[in-house]
Amino acid sequence: MEEAVPLTNTTTTQNPTTGTEKSTKGWVDEISPHMETYLQTQPTYGLTHEQVTERLAQFGRNELVEKKRNKILHFLSFFTGAIAYLMLLSIILTAVTKDWIDFGIILGMLIVNAIIGYVEESRAESAVASLQQSLALKTKCWRQGQLMDVDAAELVVGDIVILRLGDIIPADCRLLGIGVNGEHAECDLQVDQSALTGESLLVKKRKNDIVYSSCIVKQGQQQAVVVRTGPHSFIGRAASLITVTTDGGHFQKVINYIGNFLIIATVFLVTIIFIFDLVEQKIRTGFVSGDHVLAALNEMVVLTVAAIPVGLPTIMSVTMAIGAKQLAKRQVIIKRLTAVEELASVSILCSDKTGTLTMNQLTFDEPYLREPYSKNDLLLYAYLASERGTKDPIEMAVRAATESSIPTIIQQGHIPGYEVISFNPFNPNEKMSQATIQQQQDDNTTTTFRVAKGAPQVILQLVGGDTIAEQTIDAFATRGLRALGVARTTSHDEGWELVGLFSLIDPPRHDSASTIQECAQYGISVKMITGDQTVIAQEVAGRLGMGQHILDADHLVDSSISEHQLALDCLHADGFARVIPEHKYRVIELLQNQGYFVAMTGDGVNDAAALKKANVGIAVEGSTDAARSASDVVLLEPGLSAIIEAVKTSRVIFHRLHSYALYRIASTIHFLLFFFVITLAEDWQMPPVFLILISVLNDAATLIMAVDNVKISKQPQTWRLPLLIFLSCVLAILLAGISFGHFYIFRDVLHVSPGQLSTIMYLHISSAPHFVIFSTRVNGFCWKSLPSWPFTLVVLGTQVIALILSVYGMFGQNPNIEGIGWSTGLIILAISLATFLLTDIVKVATIRLWDRMKIKRQQSKQPLSIPLQEQRKDGTRAQRFIQKQEGQRSRSGYDRAQRRGSNTSVQSY
Numbered sequence: 001m002e003e004a005v006p007l008t009n010t011t012t013t014q015n016p017t018t019g020t021e022k023s024t025k026g027w028v029d030e031i032s033p034h035m036e037t038y039l040q041t042q043p044t045y046g047l048t049h050e051q052v053t054e055r056l057a058q059f060g061r062n063e064l065v066e067k068k069r070n071k072i073l074h075f076l077s078f079f080t081g082a083i084a085y086l087m088l089l090s091i092i093l094t095a096v097t098k099d100w101i102d103f104g105i106i107l108g109m110l111i112v113n114a115i116i117g118y119v120e121e122s123r124a125e126s127a128v129a130s131l132q133q134s135l136a137l138k139t140k141c142w143r144q145g146q147l148m149d150v151d152a153a154e155l156v157v158g159d160i161v162i163l164r165l166g167d168i169i170p171a172d173c174r175l176l177g178i179g180v181n182g183e184h185a186e187c188d189l190q191v192d193q194s195a196l197t198g199e200s201l202l203v204k205k206r207k208n209d210i211v212y213s214s215c216i217v218k219q220g221q222q223q224a225v226v227v228r229t230g231p232h233s234f235i236g237r238a239a240s241l242i243t244v245t246t247d248g249g250h251f252q253k254v255i256n257y258i259g260n261f262l263i264i265a266t267v268f269l270v271t272i273i274f275i276f277d278l279v280e281q282k283i284r285t286g287f288v289s290g291d292h293v294l295a296a297l298n299e300m301v302v303l304t305v306a307a308i309p310v311g312l313p314t315i316m317s318v319t320m321a322i323g324a325k326q327l328a329k330r331q332v333i334i335k336r337l338t339a340v341e342e343l344a345s346v347s348i349l350c351s352d353k354t355g356t357l358t359m360n361q362l363t364f365d366e367p368y369l370r371e372p373y374s375k376n377d378l379l380l381y382a383y384l385a386s387e388r389g390t391k392d393p394i395e396m397a398v399r400a401a402t403e404s405s406i407p408t409i410i411q412q413g414h415i416p417g418y419e420v421i422s423f424n425p426f427n428p429n430e431k432m433s434q435a436t437i438q439q440q441q442d443d444n445t446t447t448t449f450r451v452a453k454g455a456p457q458v459i460l461q462l463v464g465g466d467t468i469a470e471q472t473i474d475a476f477a478t479r480g481l482r483a484l485g486v487a488r489t490t491s492h493d494e495g496w497e498l499v500g501l502f503s504l505i506d507p508p509r510h511d512s513a514s515t516i517q518e519c520a521q522y523g524i525s526v527k528m529i530t531g532d533q534t535v536i537a538q539e540v541a542g543r544l545g546m547g548q549h550i551l552d553a554d555h556l557v558d559s560s561i562s563e564h565q566l567a568l569d570c571l572h573a574d575g576f577a578r579v580i581p582e583h584k585y586r587v588i589e590l591l592q593n594q595g596y597f598v599a600m601t602g603d604g605v606n607d608a609a610a611l612k613k614a615n616v617g618i619a620v621e622g623s624t625d626a627a628r629s630a631s632d633v634v635l636l637e638p639g640l641s642a643i644i645e646a647v648k649t650s651r652v653i654f655h656r657l658h659s660y661a662l663y664r665i666a667s668t669i670h671f672l673l674f675f676f677v678i679t680l681a682e683d684w685q686m687p688p689v690f691l692i693l694i695s696v697l698n699d700a701a702t703l704i705m706a707v708d709n710v711k712i713s714k715q716p717q718t719w720r721l722p723l724l725i726f727l728s729c730v731l732a733i734l735l736a737g738i739s740f741g742h743f744y745i746f747r748d749v750l751h752v753s754p755g756q757l758s759t760i761m762y763l764h765i766s767s768a769p770h771f772v773i774f775s776t777r778v779n780g781f782c783w784k785s786l787p788s789w790p791f792t793l794v795v796l797g798t799q800v801i802a803l804i805l806s807v808y809g810m811f812g813q814n815p816n817i818e819g820i821g822w823s824t825g826l827i828i829l830a831i832s833l834a835t836f837l838l839t840d841i842v843k844v845a846t847i848r849l850w851d852r853m854k855i856k857r858q859q860s861k862q863p864l865s866i867p868l869q870e871q872r873k874d875g876t877r878a879q880r881f882i883q884k885q886e887g888q889r890s891r892s893g894y895d896r897a898q899r900r901g902s903n904t905s906v907q908s909y
Contacts, residue, residue, distance in 0.1 A: 031174070031210075031227050038158045039174065039225050044182045046142030046160040055156035062155045062171050062229035078114035083259035083313055086266075090304055097298040105696060139170040142223075147180070159226040163189065167217045172233045173224035177207030180221065187427075190219035190392075202393065219392075237581065254719045255313065258661060261725060262668055266304055269676040274300045276680055315702055316657055322707075323653035331636035332646045339632035343616050343646055344654035345597040347523060347716040350587065350610070352602045353530035353540060356620045356640060358506045362397040365481060368472040368501040376406050378500040382486045384418060385435045385453035387425050394484065395426075397504060398453070421448070431455040432462075432485075451488045456501055459485025463498045476503050480536030505539070513544050515640040522647055523715040526640075528575030529584055529600075529610075537577040547574035553583050567594050584610035597716065601640065602627050618643065652710040654717045655777075660705055662728060662776040667769035669732035674739045674765070684743075687816055690762040693805070697766070697798050704794040708777060711785055723850050730846050731776075731839050735769055738835055742828075755809070755818030763806040763825060767799045767832035775840040779847060782840045803829060 031039070038055070041047055047055075079088070087110050094103040140162035141150040147162070152170035155161065161173060162180055169191070179185045189205040193215045202218050205211050211224065213233045230236055277296040282288050320341060324334035334340055354360050367378055383402040386395050417440045426433040432454020439447050452462060456473045460466055469485075476483045484502040489495065516526045528546060530537050538548040551573040556566070567590040570576075576587055584600070588610050591598045600607070600614035603623035608630040611617030619631035621638040628634050635642045671694075678684050742764045746752045752760065773795060778785045803826075809819030820828075 035157065035227065039227060041158045041160055041225055043160055043176055043178055043223050044142060045145045047156070047158055048144050051158070052143070052154075052156055055158065056154070059157055059232070060230055061153050063153045075114060079110065083255070083263070084110065086259075086263050086304075090301060093297065093301045093304075097294060097301055099298065099301060101692065105692070139167070140164075155226050155229055157226055157229060161224055161226060162221070163211070163217050163224050164221045165217055165219060169211050169213055169215045169217065171213050171226045171230075172228035173211050174227050175205055175207050175209050175211060176223045176225060178223050180223065182223075185220070185222045187220045189217055189222055192216040192218050254721070255316070257721055258665060258724075262665065265669065266672060269672050270300050270304050273676060273679050280683070315660060315705075319656055319660070319705065320653060323649055327646055327649050330642060330645045330649070332642050332649075333634040333636065334632070335634060336632040339616050340650050340653050341657055342597065343599065343633070343650035344717040345719075346599040346616055346647070347525065348591055348596050348598045349519060349524050349526045349640075349643070350529050350584075350591075350598060350600045350614070351526055351640065352604075352607055352620070353528050353532065353537065354506060355603050355622065356509075356601050357512045357528060357544060358508050358540060360506060362393045362482075362504045363507050364397065364401045365503040365505050365507075367503065368469060370466070370469070370498045370500055373499045375500075378486055378502070379405055380415070381451045381488050381499050382453050382484070382502065383415070384420060384437055385423075385433050385451045385486070387423070387433065392426075394482075394504065398484075398502075426454065431458045449489045450496075451486070452496070453484065453486050456483040456485040459487050459498065463487050463496045466498055469498060469501060472501055476501075478535060479539045480533055481505055481539065508540060508544050509639045511639050511641045515644060516544055516546060518644050519640075519647075521714065522644070524647065527573065527587075529579055529587065530575070530577055531579055532577060534577040537575050541575050549573055550575045550577050552576075553578040553580070556583050556586055563590075563593075566590060571596075581607075581609050585613050588613045597718075599643075601643070602631075648712050651713050651717055655710045655713070656705045656708060658717070658719070658724075659708075659773070659777040660702055662724060663702070663769075663773045665724065665728035666731040666735070666772060666776070669728055670735040670739070670769055671765065673732060673736040677736075677740075678743065682743075686761060686765075687758055689810070690758065690817075693802070694762070694766050697801065702773065704791050705773075705777075707788055708791040709785060709788045711778075723847070726850065727843065727846050730842060731772065734839055734842055735772070735835070738768060738831075739764060742831075752820075753818055755816055756820050759806045759809060759817055759820050760824065760828065763802055763820070763828050764832065766802045767829055768835045770795065770799060771832050771836040772839050774836055775843055779844075781844055782837075799829060799832075 078084075087106050090106050091103060091110070094100070094106065137152055138149050139152050139155065140147060141155065142160040142162075143150070150159075155171050159171075160176075161170065163169060163173070163175075175189065177185055185207075189211065190202040191205050191211055193203050193212065207222075210227065213228075213235045228234075228236075274296050278288055278293065281292050281296070317337065320337050323340045324337060327334055327340070351357055367375060369375065369378060379398075379402040382398045386398045388399075419438045419440075421436040421438050423436075424434045432452050434450060434452045436448065436450050439449070441447060452459060456469070460469055460473075473483050481503040482505070484504060486499040486502070487496045488499055490497060519526050526546060528537060528541055528544075528550070530540075532540075534550050534552050537550045541548050541550060549572070551569060553576065555561070555569065556576070556579070558566075561569070570587055570590045571594055576583065579587070584602075584607065588598050588600055592613075592615070597615045599616040599618055600610045601618040601620050602608070602611050603620050604627060607623075607627050611619065611627060611630040611632075616633060617631035618633045618635060619628040620635050620640075623631075623634070633646065675686070739761070743757070743761060746760050747757055774787060775782050777787060806820055806828075807822055807825045810817045
């Protein structure tokens with residue numbers, strides 16, 4: 001347990017509190033046997049130039065190859081997708097029919113949407129480029145018996161390099177246990193692996209241990225032989241994982257789903273109208289000329305332009321861009337625009353421990369004190385036995401704790417009345433530091449005593465043993481706490497006596513526990529992922545109130561466990577310990593395969609692959625360039641509290657997107673259904689200018705949805721696409737029925753002129769579906785959530801414009817269009833408002849019926865077989881959370897699972 005993460009080539013670990021070694025099953029970094037022949041390089045001599053040239057050709061340069069994205073191709077990628085393809089087809093057809101107004105409108109919207117997406121998603125650097133920058137530039141290397149400076153990129157397998165204090169390790173190397181000139185190295189290396197793991201503790205590396213590229217040497221000096229370079233190194237493997245995660249994003253799939261449905265419906269119905277026009281022309285005149293085909297094609301294009309939601313991608317992009325700007329004010333930077341929507345669907349948050357859930361600095365927990373000493377005495381003597389100016393985290397923790405607890409007795413790093421006569425710093429052999437102290441008494445006499453600070457077993461041996469202290473050390477060890485003993489000699493120098501024991505821990509952040517609880521309130525389960533040992537993870541998880549069911553990394557690579565069972569184990573775990581980059585990637589993948597939206601937080605290079613794989617990757621404050629480049633969201637404030645604000649905002653944005661999608665699909669189907677039937681049955685056509693007005697004016701008004709009032713959902717939001725399509729069709733059929741009523745009543749009952757009929761139908765088709773947006777903005781009844789005044793003003797304002805144009809017949813600009821007068825216009829708007837209230841009632845009834853039928857279908861399903869390890873009544877915290885969430889989705893299904901005494905059968909609901 002000396003290492004913060006299991007990056008070690010041995011299976012023997014040492015307990016930090018007892019000093020004893022034990023064998024543990026862990027991840028082992030082994031060098032392939034066939035590579036050993038390349039590692040037999042003579043120390044203090046190195047490789048020859050010929051060998052270097054040969055191995056450069058064989059293994060390549062020691063650098064990560066950067067795959068740059070072509071900016072032009074990236075921009076052109078925003079012109080792909082179902083709706084974009086149909087818009088491109090419409091542009092071509094409008095050009096053929098010389099409909100230049102529609103041509104300009106469609107082309108402009110297509111370009112605007114592409115520009116918004118490109119600008120929002122542009123990145124200054126790729127993740128691989130950031131990884132490349134973390135490599136050392138120069139290193140000391142033996143070549144043909146000479147010690148020279150060599151570019152890190154030119155190192156090859158078998159090179160002998162010198163690793164000194166402050167050096168960035170240039171490649172994965174194996175320590176040789178000898179100094180620069182071949183002498184025996186007494187001290188082990190202390191290595192800072194935070195670039196890989198984010199862990200604050202230094203890692204002790206002995207002879208034959210592997211040290212990793214981009215880590216920093218904090219203590220010691222040794223020769224080492226290069227064992228892996230470039231993409232084959234540990235950091236290179238992390239980079240390779242980043243390059244394989246190329247998911248197009250969930251939101252794009254949703255847009256394509258909606259777009260494909262609308263396109264298929266539009267093309268099918270419009271094609272029938274096109275064929276019908278040509279057949280009718282053939283029957284009427286006996287021939288079909290090119291002009292006839294062009295006229296029918298022009299009608300088809302106009303209907304297509306009016307029906308297809310050409311503004312759908314643009315409006316959704318603008319809505320998400322506004323949300324991204326709102327989040328930026330809360331110190332949350334959105335790097336990938338669609339992450340605004342996807343964050344709303346997240347139900348599992350995998351959080352890195354160190355620096356995110358914890359402070360990333362060692363502090364003292366409650367100590368064990370030997371009478372008659374107090375806590376201040378323990379701090380005082382530990383301070384006297386500490387080394388000033390060192391960067392060792394334990395020494396820094398001792399001095400920081402003393403200076404904060406008893407600042408009045410410390411003056412400029414010295415304690416009045418105490419003088420350090422001699423000092424022996426910590427060394428690996430004795431495992432303690434000692435100091436001789438001269439104390440000034442009140443009667444101006446002086447006494448001299450010695451203090452010692454170090455490994456607890458060494459201190460206990462120094463004082464002659466202490467049974468209670470030994471039990472305390474064991475208790476600390478079972479909780480994963482690092483212990484530190486302090487002793488002093490008596491005033492008469494009669495021997496050593498124990499002052500007490502410190503326990504050290506990286507404490508949780510002050511807001512972590514409350515943030516985790518708030519995540520639970522919003523339907524998000526938080527799982528800890530750390531490179532620390534299991535007992536440390538359990539201790540921190542317990543303090544955070546997360547639950548202490550922590551899976552060890554060995555469980556994730558156990559070949560005897562099936563894929564499905566392993567996914568369930570990950571789902572029910574509260575956290576994961578001793579993980580490496582591949583493990584983090586694997587956890588995310590398993591949870592996603594179960595149908596969950598997963599967010600991942602991280603700050604180190606080792607988090608980059610998992611950040612890229614997650615549905616939403618979140619780089620926390622102070623993260624490395626690699627983590628920020630691989631993420632979708634970057635937090636500028638420490639801790640997780642900013643994530644809650646991001647989730648709230650994203651759910652508001654999601655609700656607005658869903659509202660617009662429901663409105664736009666329903667209005668499109670209504671439009672297609674009405675014009676398809678009325679064209680075939682009555683051979684009636686609306687003037688093209690009215691179709692353009694309906695398409696442009698109404699879609700432009702819906703941009704204001706970005707500022708509409710929204711109630712924040714307490715549960716993750718998901719696109720229920722079958723319900724969305726079904727509900728849209730129900731509303732569309734209702735609207736179409738009312739439209740047919742308008743048409744036949746005004747034509748056959750009131751006997752209006754053809755010009756007035758066109759104007760009447762324009763005002764109705766413009767207002768009735770548009771007012772429905774007041775209903776689609778909420779799932780319940782519309783009066784339970786009032787819209788914002790800007791939203792109401794703009795929507796009503798567009799219909800006032802339509803009313804004025806209808807009353808005055810487009811001001812006489814078109815001879816086929818006649819004015820209808822104020823009374824008729826106001827009556828039509830009143831009917832449209834009544835239609836909106838009717839559709840609102842139908843909407844609520846449809847949703848409730850859908851949910852009821854879904855519950856019945858779920859109840860009819862047979863529950864899954866339950867593994868023995870899952871048949872227990874007291875589930876983990878994560879299991880109870882899943883039960884709660886699933887129960888809220890289907891209460892009856894949850895009760896049924898509970899009656900069966902199963903935790904996993906709930907998952908099927």
